[in-house]
Structure formats: structure tokens, C-alpha cells
Amino acid sequence: MTALISIQGGAKRFVKGRETITIFDHLDMTIEQGDFIAIMGPSGSGKTTLLNLLGGIDRATAGSISFAGQRLDQMNEGQLSAWRAANVGFIFQFYNLMPALNAARNVELPLLLTSLGAGERKRRVETALKIVGLAERAKHFPREMSGGQQQRVAIARAIVADPRMLLCDEPTGDLDRKTADEILSMLQLLNKEMGKTIIMVTHDPEAARYASRVLHLDKGRFVEQVAA
Amino acid sequence: MxxxxxxxxxxxxxxxxxxxxxxxxxxxxxxxxxxxxxxxxxxxxxxxxxxxxxGSGSDNIAILMRDGSQQELNSVVMLDQVRLVGEAPGLVRKPDGNAVMSAELYVIVDGIKRSTGLKSNLPMRGIGLDGAALRDGLAITRGRMFEPGSNEIVVGENLTREFKGFDLGSEIKLGTATWKVVGIFSMKGAVFESEIWGDVTVVQSMFRRGNSFQTIRVRLENDGAIEALRTYVENEPRLKLAVQSEKAFFAGxxxxxxxxxxxxxxxxxxxxxxxxxxxxxxxxxxxxxxxxxxxxxxxxxxxxxxxxxxxxxxxxxxxxxxxxxxxxxxxxxxxxxxxxxxxxxxxxxxxxxxxxxxxxxxxxxxxxxxxxxxxxxxxxxxxxxxxxxxxxxxx
Structure with a gap:
């Protein structure tokens, strides 16, 4: 296994009025290519902030973040956008689909950032929807689908551009147990069969059991690292 | 892309x-x-x-008013001046040798707007015998032209449409006299369509204007003839008149x-x-x-x-x-x-x-x-x- 992403001396602090709030400090972590990591911890422990840093949508106050040897902390906004488009798929708790677009158009969005032609984009969208079992719902709009189906569309959107890493923020937080298990099984499959590196923030111990490694974050520090 | x-x-x-x-x-x-x-x-x-x-006015028609007058209303032209202008060079003449010209009187009368029922000022123009010939595009669309020397009037289409009492055949009191509408005319929407026309001598009499007029209209032989007319007027001390083309007059x-x-x-x-x-x-x-x-x-x-x-x-x-x-x-x-x-x-x-x-x-x-x-x-x-x-x- 080789390190895909590593944080050295990572710190995130906010200034609120006269007070400086430290989310975490001197944080070190390494994530291997092909890992399925669950990050758990109480509210306010910095889980989502860490996920944002790993996804290049927020910047660390100090420390370095590397992805396959590239320093994210040294990239400008444009470079980070291009890096995200090429390497990261996001899966959100509330799916974050575009209500005005049907499933296929939602899935196609990341491909608009590539140089692929319309035909190839269509083919890839069909494949991604087939992987998540929603090929027949391509023309349906988010409002016409259940929460579980919407999250599967979101997963299709996350994998359609074939990124190396998927970042999931409470991906089953809005779903019932049965649907949550289906989604988590799907993520597990993507990790095992397609080699996607998955980092998932969750409150749910049942969800964490699908990961290969669980990191517990509390008051800005990893207090425990256990193999699932 | x-x-x-x-x-x-x-x-x-x-x-x-x-x-x-x-x-x-x-x-x-x-x-x-x-x-x-x-x-x-x-x-x-x-x-x-x-x-x-x-759409109003022509380059081939000249208007003469008292020098310094901005409006027809404050111009005064006397009969002897009309006669002198008739001898000017550059004017189109009829077979009898007389110039095609019309000495005109312009008075304001009251009209009632159809839309609001409110009084408005309307222009009534007394025109000479050649008055109609000095209006390019004039057409009597209904009725006929007024008889010279009578209390008859013809009215512009626009005015008839907007103001009460000017329908063909109706009688209307304007000033101290009662007038009969005998014709409706059009002039391709020109400003004259907002006017009432009668015989100038009758208008002079009914509005107590004696032998005075306000403007003289003449037809020019060509576009350049206005300069000849202007030179003539400037060199004739009895004519303290300003000359301009009808088109320039309306633009102003x-x-x-x-x-x-x-x-x-x-x-x-x-x-x-x-x-x-x-x-x-x-x-x-x-x-x-x-x-x-x-x-x-x-x-x-x-x-x-x-x-x-x-x-x-x-x-x-x-x-x-x-x-x-x-x-x-x-x-x-x-x-x-x-x-x-x-x-x-x-x-x-x-x-x-x-x-x-x-x-x-x-x-x-x-x-x-x-x-x-x-x-x-x-x-x-x-x-x-x-x-x-x-x-x-x-x-």
C-alpha cells in the first residue's frame, strides 16, 4: 500500500471576536491508496472540517496536506478546483443534487469539466447509473426519487469521472437503516472492486463497520485508531 | 469549450x-x-x-411674417405689404400673371375634447383663394371646399376625430359667429389636419381684424427662389418681413x-x-x-x-x-x-x-x-x- 494522502502538523483555527477557536492542532495522518476510512467523533470534534481540508474546499491554518505527492496547501483556488475535478468525488448527507436537472444531467456534471465529447459523456453517465442500479431512472428528477435513490444518483455523480478518492459526509445520515445498508454496501463495493479510496465521516457505528479502518477524533486529536 | x-x-x-x-x-x-x-x-x-x-410644410412654399415674430399669432401683415410681395421675383404665377399666394389670418378658438370634455385652444385659419393650392397633399375626403365669402368652414380629419362639434354638416359657434362645417380634409397627417379653415375675408370680418393678416404664403418657382424672394424683401423698405421656407417654419x-x-x-x-x-x-x-x-x-x-x-x-x-x-x-x-x-x-x-x-x-x-x-x-x-x-x- 502507498500513501495517497497525508497531513503533517495540520492545524485549523478560527478567530471569533477576540477568541481564537482551535478545531485541531498538530494533526498527523496518512491514508493509503485503497483505504476505506470512517472518521467518527462527537459533534464539533472537527470531522467535517478535516473532510473539507482533505477535499481541498477549505484551507489549513498550518501544516501540509499532500495528495499523491502534490501539495494541496500550496495550490491556488483554480488549481484546487482542477484537482478536485480530477481526483475527488463528493457524497453529501443531503445528496446535494440539482433539483432542476434529471438524474442523468446531475451525473454528467463532473464530466463537463473534462474534454470528453457529448457521446462519451452520455456513455459514462449510463455506466455510472448502471453501477448504482438506476439506469432506468436516468430521466427522473430528484423530486421524483426516494432518499436512497437520490443518494445513489449522488454516488453515480461522484464516481462518473473516475476519481481516486471519495469523500462522504454522513452519507447515510438522512436514510433509514435498510437503505443506509444498501448505500454502505455500495460504497464498500466501490472500495473493493474499483479500488476507490473512501473517507467517510459518520456518527453511526453501524456505518463505520463497513470501513476498513475507523479513526476517532475528539477535541482535535485522533484518540483511537482501530481496524474494523 | x-x-x-x-x-x-x-x-x-x-x-x-x-x-x-x-x-x-x-x-x-x-x-x-x-x-x-x-x-x-x-x-x-x-x-x-x-x-x-x-410631414408639414414644403421647401417650395415660403412664409412671410413680420420681422421678429416667432409665431403666426404675434405677426401682423397689412394689405399693401401683401400686394408688394405679389410682385416679388421667384414666385409661381398663374396664367393671369398673379402670384400663387395666400394672405392668411390665424386666430384661436375654443374646442371641446371628445376624450375629456375639456376646453382646448384650436387654430382657425382664414385662407385666401390660393390657400388650398398652397397645401401639398390636400384632399377633401368628405363634403366640399368652403364657398368664398360664406360662413362655411372645412376641418382637418385629426381635429374632427379629437374634438366635438365638427362633424360634417354640423353648425358650430366660433368667436361671435356660427359656422357650418361643409368639408373634412386630410393632408397625410400633417399639422394642418389640426386646423379649421374658412375664407380669410370672412374670418377678418367675424373676428374684427380689419384688413390685417398674419402670414403670407407663396409658392416658389424652385428651391433656390427663396433667396431671390429674401433679397427682394430685404431691399424693399416697406416690407419689414422675415422670409423662411414652410418646412423650416414648422421645424422651429x-x-x-x-x-x-x-x-x-x-x-x-x-x-x-x-x-x-x-x-x-x-x-x-x-x-x-x-x-x-x-x-x-x-x-x-x-x-x-x-x-x-x-x-x-x-x-x-x-x-x-x-x-x-x-x-x-x-x-x-x-x-x-x-x-x-x-x-x-x-x-x-x-x-x-x-x-x-x-x-x-x-x-x-x-x-x-x-x-x-x-x-x-x-x-x-x-x-x-x-x-x-x-x-x-x-x-
Whole structure:
């Protein structure tokens, strides 16, 4: 296994009025290519902030973040956008689909950032929807689908551009147990069969059991690292 | 190409989600519609007035008034001066050798507007025997010309349409006398269609003007003949008269009114445009706020800030274009060809029709797009600079 992403001396602090709030400090972590990591911890422990840093949508106050040897902390906004488009798929708790677009158009969005032609984009969208079992719902709009189906569309959107890493923020937080298990099984499959590196923030111990490694974050520090 | 794809995608998302912001978007469209309607109705009024004035008067007809008089009303021309002008060079002459000319008297009478029932000043003109021959394009559309020496009048079509009591065959009291309407005439919408004509000698008598006139109209042999006439008048000490072509005379008569209407139209439209701009800004800021989660999601996926900027700007421009188009359409449907009257520089009513030309529509749409551009620019900047995490948290 080789390190895909590593944080050295990572710190995130906010200034609120006269007070400086430290989310975490001197944080070190390494994530291997092909890992399925669950990050758990109480509210306010910095889980989502860490996920944002790993996804290049927020910047660390100090420390370095590397992805396959590239320093994210040294990239400008444009470079980070291009890096995200090429390497990261996001899966959100509330799916974050575009209500005005049907499933296929939602899935196609990341491909608009590539140089692929319309035909190839269509083919890839069909494949991604087939992987998540929603090929027949391509023309349906988010409002016409259940929460579980919407999250599967979101997963299709996350994998359609074939990124190396998927970042999931409470991906089953809005779903019932049965649907949550289906989604988590799907993520597990993507990790095992397609080699996607998955980092998932969750409150749910049942969800964490699908990961290969669980990191517990509390008051800005990893207090425990256990193999699932 | 990739940036274009992004702009198309984000714009599509914005426009397809417009129903979610229906009432706010509609308010912007309505505000822009009103701005364009106000502007175009004023400009159409000016254009119609201008067209009426431009259609009045000829380069081959000269008007002579007392030197220094700006209006026919304050000019006085005596009979001996009329005779001297008849001997001037450069005038078209009849087989008997007399010049084609008409000494005319111009008085103001009362008329009642059909639309409001209010009194207005109307121009009554006493014309000479050649008066009709000195009006290019004149046609008696109903009835006949008045008989010289009688209390008969003919009335312009525009005036008959706008004012009561001038229907063919009716009798009407003007001044101290009662007059019979024996004919209705048209002159291709020219300013004369807002006048009442009678025999000049009768008008002189009924309005106690003795042998005085106010203007002399003569037909010139050609365009250059006006200089010969002017030289003759300047060298004849008994003729203290100013000479100008009929076309130049009408252009001068209308300039004040046109300036006034234009001067009111643009400031009013701009004041309303500022109000519409505030509405557009509010709508677009609200649009950005309600879409902040979508914008943040797209940024997470790797979309740049520029497509969000362009999409917001395009949304604003689309709303303004709809408003502008609607404004132009409604102005056309309501006002184009609408006939009304306005006070000319001669203190009498000139009847004219609103005229909405393609050039005016272009001005209206340009103003609408300007509102959209400014109203969308700052919200678009906000959309482009939205911090991803903050927007995501807002969602």
C-alpha cells in the first residue's frame, strides 16, 4: 500500500471576536491508496472540517496536506478546483443534487469539466447509473426519487469521472437503516472492486463497520485508531 | 469549450430553477416592463409629434411674417405689404400673371375634447383663394371646399376625430359667429389636419381684424427662389418681413414641444430604471442566496467561479430582456397609432399619433439590458466569490 494522502502538523483555527477557536492542532495522518476510512467523533470534534481540508474546499491554518505527492496547501483556488475535478468525488448527507436537472444531467456534471465529447459523456453517465442500479431512472428528477435513490444518483455523480478518492459526509445520515445498508454496501463495493479510496465521516457505528479502518477524533486529536 | 460547457450547465440550472423564485423574478420583469413602457411611450409620442411636424410644410412654399415674430399669432401683415410681395421675383404665377399666394389670418378658438370634455385652444385659419393650392397633399375626403365669402368652414380629419362639434354638416359657434362645417380634409397627417379653415375675408370680418393678416404664403418657382424672394424683401423698405421656407417654419415651431416631451421622458424613465435596478439587485442577490448550496456543490465538484458569475449575470439579463420585450410589446399594442393632441408652440392643439419605431424599441431594450447588466453584475460577483464551506454551511 502507498500513501495517497497525508497531513503533517495540520492545524485549523478560527478567530471569533477576540477568541481564537482551535478545531485541531498538530494533526498527523496518512491514508493509503485503497483505504476505506470512517472518521467518527462527537459533534464539533472537527470531522467535517478535516473532510473539507482533505477535499481541498477549505484551507489549513498550518501544516501540509499532500495528495499523491502534490501539495494541496500550496495550490491556488483554480488549481484546487482542477484537482478536485480530477481526483475527488463528493457524497453529501443531503445528496446535494440539482433539483432542476434529471438524474442523468446531475451525473454528467463532473464530466463537463473534462474534454470528453457529448457521446462519451452520455456513455459514462449510463455506466455510472448502471453501477448504482438506476439506469432506468436516468430521466427522473430528484423530486421524483426516494432518499436512497437520490443518494445513489449522488454516488453515480461522484464516481462518473473516475476519481481516486471519495469523500462522504454522513452519507447515510438522512436514510433509514435498510437503505443506509444498501448505500454502505455500495460504497464498500466501490472500495473493493474499483479500488476507490473512501473517507467517510459518520456518527453511526453501524456505518463505520463497513470501513476498513475507523479513526476517532475528539477535541482535535485522533484518540483511537482501530481496524474494523 | 470546458468553460462554455460549465457556463451552459450552470445557466441551465439557474433558469430551470426560476419557478422556485417565481414571484421575485416576476417583480423584476414587471419593474423593467414598466420602465420600458414609460420610456417608449414618451419617445413614441415625440416620434409621432415629430413625424407630424416633418410631414408639414414644403421647401417650395415660403412664409412671410413680420420681422421678429416667432409665431403666426404675434405677426401682423397689412394689405399693401401683401400686394408688394405679389410682385416679388421667384414666385409661381398663374396664367393671369398673379402670384400663387395666400394672405392668411390665424386666430384661436375654443374646442371641446371628445376624450375629456375639456376646453382646448384650436387654430382657425382664414385662407385666401390660393390657400388650398398652397397645401401639398390636400384632399377633401368628405363634403366640399368652403364657398368664398360664406360662413362655411372645412376641418382637418385629426381635429374632427379629437374634438366635438365638427362633424360634417354640423353648425358650430366660433368667436361671435356660427359656422357650418361643409368639408373634412386630410393632408397625410400633417399639422394642418389640426386646423379649421374658412375664407380669410370672412374670418377678418367675424373676428374684427380689419384688413390685417398674419402670414403670407407663396409658392416658389424652385428651391433656390427663396433667396431671390429674401433679397427682394430685404431691399424693399416697406416690407419689414422675415422670409423662411414652410418646412423650416414648422421645424422651429415644434422644437420647444419636442424638447419638453423628451426632457420629461428620459428623466422619468431613468428614475424608474433606478427603482427597477434596486428590484433587479434584490432579486439576483436573493437568487444567489437561495442557490448558495447549489453553487457550493458545483464548486466542490470542480466548477470555477466564472461560470457561476456568468450564469447569474445571464439570469439577470434574461429577466430584463423578458421585461424589455414585454414593455415594447405592450407599448406597441397600447400606444402605437394612438391619436392624441398636444399644445404646439403656437399655443394651439396639434393632433398626432404615437409612433413606435424599431429604433425606439432598440433604445427601450438597451435600457432594459442595462438594468439587467448592472442588476446582475454585483450579485454575480458574490456568486463567484462565495466561500465554498460557508455556502455549504448555509445550505
Amino acid at each position: 470546458r468553460v462554455l460547457n460549465q457556463i451552459i450547465a450552470v445557466t441551465t440550472i439557474n433558469l430551470k430553477s426560476l419557478p422556485q423564485r417565481f414571484w421575485l423574478s416576476l417583480s423584476t420583469v414587471v419593474a423593467v416592463t414598466m420602465v420600458v413602457m414609460v420610456l417608449l411611450s414618451f419617445l413614441a409620442m415625440v416620434a409621432g409629434f415629430q413625424r407630424t411636424i416633418d 415651431q415644434s422644437s420647444g414641444t419636442i424638447r419638453l416631451v423628451k426632457g420629461a421622458g428620459w428623466p422619468l424613465a431613468i428614475a424608474m430604471a433606478i427603482g427597477a435596478l434596486a428590484g433587479a439587485l434584490n432579486t439576483m442577490y436573493s437568487s444567489v442566496a437561495t442557490r448558495s448550496r447549489e453553487i457550493a456543490t458545483l464548486r466542490c465538484l470542480g466548477f470555477g467561479g466564472f461560470p457561476s458569475f456568468m450564469a447569474t449575470l445571464l439570469e439577470s439579463l434574461v429577466l430584463s430582456a423578458i421585461g424589455g420585450g414585454l414593455g415594447a410589446l405592450l407599448t406597441f399594442l397600447i400606444f402605437d397609432g394612438f391619436s392624441t393632441s398636444a399644445l404646439g408652440d403656437g399655443f394651439t392643439q396639434i393632433v398626432f399619433s404615437f409612433s413606435l419605431t424599431p429604433a425606439l424599441v432598440k433604445q427601450g431594450i438597451t435600457l432594459a439590458m442595462l438594468v439587467g447588466l448592472i442588476g446582475g453584475f454585483f450579485p454575480a460577483l458574490r456568486a463567484a466569490r462565495l466561500p465554498i464551506v460557508a455556502a455549504y454551511a448555509q445550505g
